Amino acid sequence: MSALFPALLTASNKQALRFDGRALTYAELAATAGSLAERIEGAGRVAVWATPTLETAVGVVAALLAGVPAVPLNPRTGERELAHILKDSTPTAILAAPTDQLPPALAELTRIEVVVAGAADPTPERTLPQTDPESPALIVYTSGTTGPPKGAVLPRRAIATTLDALADVWGWTADDVLVHALPLFHVHGLILGILGPLRRGGTVRHLGKFSVDGVTRELSSGATMLFGVPTMYHRIAESLDTDRELTKALAGARLLVSGSAALPVHDHRRITAATGRAVIERYGMTETLMNTSVRVDGDPRPGTVGVPLPGVELRLADDSDGIGEIQVRGPNLFSGYLNRPDATAAAFTEDGWFRTGDMASLDADGYVRIVGRKATDLIKSGGYKIGAGEIENALLDHPGVREAAVTGEPDADLGERVVAWVVPTDRQSPPSEEELANHVAAQLAPHKRPRTVHYLDTLPRNDMGKIMKRALKSA
Numbered sequence: 001m002s003a004l005f006p007a008l009l010t011a012s013n014k015q016a017l018r019f020d021g022r023a024l025t026y027a028e029l030a031a032t033a034g035s036l037a038e039r040i041e042g043a044g045r046v047a048v049w050a051t052p053t054l055e056t057a058v059g060v061v062a063a064l065l066a067g068v069p070a071v072p073l074n075p076r077t078g079e080r081e082l083a084h085i086l087k088d089s090t091p092t093a094i095l096a097a098p099t100d101q102l103p104p105a106l107a108e109l110t111r112i113e114v115v116v117a118g119a120a121d122p123t124p125e126r127t128l129p130q131t132d133p134e135s136p137a138l139i140v141y142t143s144g145t146t147g148p149p150k151g152a153v154l155p156r157r158a159i160a161t162t163l164d165a166l167a168d169v170w171g172w173t174a175d176d177v178l179v180h181a182l183p184l185f186h187v188h189g190l191i192l193g194i195l196g197p198l199r200r201g202g203t204v205r206h207l208g209k210f211s212v213d214g215v216t217r218e219l220s221s222g223a224t225m226l227f228g229v230p231t232m233y234h235r236i237a238e239s240l241d242t243d244r245e246l247t248k249a250l251a252g253a254r255l256l257v258s259g260s261a262a263l264p265v266h267d268h269r270r271i272t273a274a275t276g277r278a279v280i281e282r283y284g285m286t287e288t289l290m291n292t293s294v295r296v297d298g299d300p301r302p303g304t305v306g307v308p309l310p311g312v313e314l315r316l317a318d319d320s321d322g323i324g325e326i327q328v329r330g331p332n333l334f335s336g337y338l339n340r341p342d343a344t345a346a347a348f349t350e351d352g353w354f355r356t357g358d359m360a361s362l363d364a365d366g367y368v369r370i371v372g373r374k375a376t377d378l379i380k381s382g383g384y385k386i387g388a389g390e391i392e393n394a395l396l397d398h399p400g401v402r403e404a405a406v407t408g409e410p411d412a413d414l415g416e417r418v419v420a421w422v423v424p425t426d427r428q429s430p431p432s433e434e435e436l437a438n439h440v441a442a443q444l445a446p447h448k449r450p451r452t453v454h455y456l457d458t459l460p461r462n463d464m465g466k467i468m469k470r471a472l473k474s475a
């Protein structure tokens, strides 16, 4: 397989990365990531403190150059989730910026500082190891319906093939300048949003934190592409009526891409009506990287996620009524869940197709329409996947909670919001909504916190004692 980042070999003075005014050219990135790669070569696995900064991008590129698997950590991960990820992935070191304050749970690891030195570092003379395409590149943690998150092992082969397939369907080249504000501990922001431009030899400008103004500014000053989750496009759509600069900026972009959750047709229409531009939807998953997309030269068709990417095989299982589970096969797939052969086996059919759990129908010409999910216990909020079970377990750990159930409810901004249904231990003084939200944020992660808490005397259960979640609906 060719090098993951051919542009690092030519090491030009073209801008590769820019975060909040700090930037690196390809020559500078090759030098700074190259010398870090030499320092970490041979480390078993490294964790990366994945703040939305230049240091995270440099750390991950260095790990890829060194052939050392990297585990990106959400810097807001709470105690319980962080302890699980560390125990499961057993990194030997943590890559972090010199200014990062790390939690005590990381104290046992060797801290390797990512110092972005720029051109001062000479490009290493030595060529870094030739790495097997099947070797693990990244381990990305993702939620299931129950239990703690699982580490999806992503080989170099999957990253290279998914990025090249996207280049084909989006006409993505070295001339593109991508703007985004996605977190760097998931596939969308890290693999598509950072490694994607670097593989093309193009440029990425990261906003640090999402804002409509930041998107306007960058698309008005040379950026050509925008990646976002539907919540970001919803916030953009909300601003269009009053913001002429934003409308102009979007109208001038080459490509607007949405993914991680469904972009409602209403938001598609509002954006197209105001700007004349269609938002391109693509569909992926941590375990599969990207499966389908609307092609840049195809019919955008809101409400669909386009057609299978080159090299990806897609079928619907048990679709006698026209709707079935999406199953996929191809070089874009992960190698398995770390330490979870049981879960890996369960994720595939007997004939080797990956079960996505997403339910869909197909248009006559093969466009995929996602209509829902098999598991009601998976919540997609702001583009983050959240398992109801992990939040229920965290809530049950709170002394003020006797019973708990968690559901997802429609939310115009987040797509779905996490709603908790709680039977308090002491009905006279239940823990407050804020206290429970803080508890979940501190144990798991802030995006997993319940946005609404309902207090009940009992949870509705069937004869078997199973909670009947369908009976739990906010008024």
Ligand code: MCA
Pocket: 076, 181, 182, 183, 186, 187, 188, 189, 210, 229, 231, 232, 259, 260, 261, 283, 284, 285, 286, 289, 381, 382, 383, 384, 385, 414, 437, 438, 441, 442, 446, 447, 449
């Ligand atoms: C609020 N905050 C708290 C608490 N309450 N912190 C601690 N304890 C609390 N009780 C803080 C948050 O940390 C945050 O801080 C701020 O309040 C707002 O947080 P939140 O409510 O979560 O933000 P939001 O406004 O709801 O965020 C919307 C968002 C975000 C920006 C769209 O959801 C987002 O970045 N989503 C991207 C998800 C994504 O990348 N998914 C990819 C996975 P502060 O203000 O400092 O930030 S899916 C994937 O990879 C597949 C392959 C695919 O297909 O793409």
Ligand code: AMP
Pocket: 142, 143, 187, 258, 259, 260, 261, 262, 263, 281, 282, 283, 284, 285, 286, 287, 305, 356, 358, 370, 373, 380, 383, 384, 385
């Ligand atoms: P994650 O496991 O966090 O990587 O999220 C993957 C899930 O996000 C998929 O299984 C889908 O349910 C959902 N998803 C991603 N992209 C889209 C999209 N364009 N439309 C609808 N759902 C999507």
